[in-house]
Amino acid sequence: MKQIMLVSLAVLLGLTLLITGCVDEAPVQPPNGASEVGIMYTATGQMPVLLSTGQIDGYMVWQPFVSVAEVSGIGTVVSYSQDLPPAGTWTDHTCDALSAREDFIAANPDLVNAIAALLILSGDYVQENPDRAAEVSADWLFGGGDMTFGDVKVSSQDVLAHSIPTIRFSTEPSEDWLQSNDRFIEALRDIGYLTGSLKDASPGEVRDTLxxxxxxxxxxxxxDAGEITTPEKRTRPMSIGYLPSDHxxxxxVAIKDWEHFHENFGIALKPRTTAPGKVDVADLIVNGEIITEVRLVQGEGGAQLMTLMGTDAIQMSYAGTPPTISAVDKGMPIKILLPTQNEGSGLVVAASAPVDDWDSFIAWADARSAEGRPLRIAAPIRGSIQDVQIKYALQDSGLVVKEV
Structure with missing residues (x-):
């Protein structure tokens, strides 16, 4: 599972120089004749530019940047995340979830319940109104205008209309969803990302902890009862972290279409501004009472949001389950409260690549590795869902994965 990332000019220049320098390095043969693929980490909003200028060979990312490639013609989708190998592993896989600090939950149970209720309602609204969800997401992420990547310009409305239907929005913590998280935990263990409390925990212990x-x-x-309990008013603001994705x-939608939820359900996140684009501050209103100021904090990835939660800079987050699992493994006092959506990521390569499915991608990777020019695939952040999935899929296909 959804505004181009705001990155300073210095960072962008440094990143471009770094990537260009790496591409210009002398070819290096992979060890022992094994085919190799390099994984590098970069801001999601820069991936289409890097792909279109040949600085990377592909990227594994959340929506809407998968759809950006197809709608703009920059690239083509090799595989959506649910279809990556091992076969059947990622079907209807977990993605974003609502989580919260344990101390915040204990001090504000009715407030947490109210926010959970609003997201259940807004998740249903998105499923029932995908066109409106696309319009709202295009406004939030890109101001409703065109998206520009170097010389390529594409309508954000067209991209989001293409993207939203590839995402499954659901808030039910079903057994299938739990088993999907179990598979991610196995993958995180296999690639060495879990080293703490969850490394050797039993399935029951894992679920109790998470x-x-x-x-x-x-x-x-x-x-279901059609009545939201009014929480106690807070004297201090609270903060919710989220990612710049239509996930x-x-x-x-809960914020931009706040009047719909206020009028029909008695709960709303009313924005402090009606200007186009993202919202930084909103008021949680329940049954006509302003309960608390809510600050919306945009992160670059789930791992960063977990760091912010660890320092109490944010109290709740809307982020992927794998980075949340990794944070809990390291001892952060966080609980996952409910899923918010499943699937919604994909592997993209340049439109000129000799690739139309996973098998041809692996053949291309083998050929490039044999030439001493291993493929370079970008991922958002180490430990993200996309990072875990692409590494796991490559390793399952017998390739050596190297972070570059």
Whole structure:
């Protein structure tokens, strides 16, 4: 599973020089004759530019940057995330979830329930109104205008309309969803990302450590009853972290279409501004009462949001489950409260690449590696869902993965 990342000019120049320098290096043969693929990490908004200028061979990323490639003609989709190998592993896979600090949950249970209820309602709204969700997401992420990547310009409305239907929005913590997280935990163990409390924990211990579904159950009961309990007013603002992706469309819709939720359900996140684009501050209103100021904090990836949660800079987050799992493994006092969407990522290569599916991608990787020019694939952040999936898929196909 959704505004181009705001990166300073210095960082962009440094990144471009770094990547250009790496591409110009002398060919290096992979060890022991094994085919090799390089994984590098960069801001999602820069990936289409890097791909179109030949500085990377492909990227594994969340939406809408998968759709950017296809709609603009920059690239082609090798595989959506749910179809990556091992076969059947990632079907209906977990992606973003709502999580919160344990101390915040304990001090504000009714507030957490109310926010969970609003996201259940807005998730249903997105599923039922994909065109409106695309319009709202295009406004939030790109101001509703065109997206420009070097010499390439593409309508954000067209991109989001292409992207939203590839994402499954669901808030039910079903057994299938839990098993999907179990598979990610196995993958995280296999590639050495879990080294703490979850490394050797049993399935039951893992679930007890990771989840607190009592707030989903309370929220679901309120939604079904058509009545949201009014939380106590807070004297201090709270902060919710999110990612610049249409995976977060339910959060965007809850804020941009706040009047719909206020009038029909008695709960809303009313933005402090009506200007186009993202919203930084909103008021949570329940049954006509302003409960708290909510600050919306945009992160670059799930791992960064977990760091912000660890320092109490944000109290709740809308981020992928694997980085949340990794944070809990390292001892962060966080609980996953409910899923928000599944699937919605993909592997993209340049439109000129001799690739139309996973098998031809592997053949291309073998050929490039034999030439001493291993493929270079970009991923958002180390430990992200996309990073885990592409590494796991490559290793399953017998390739050596190297971070570059």
């Amino acid at each position: 989840y607190d579904f009592s707030h989903y159950e309370a929220a679901r009961a309120m939604v 977060d469309a339910p959060l965007f």
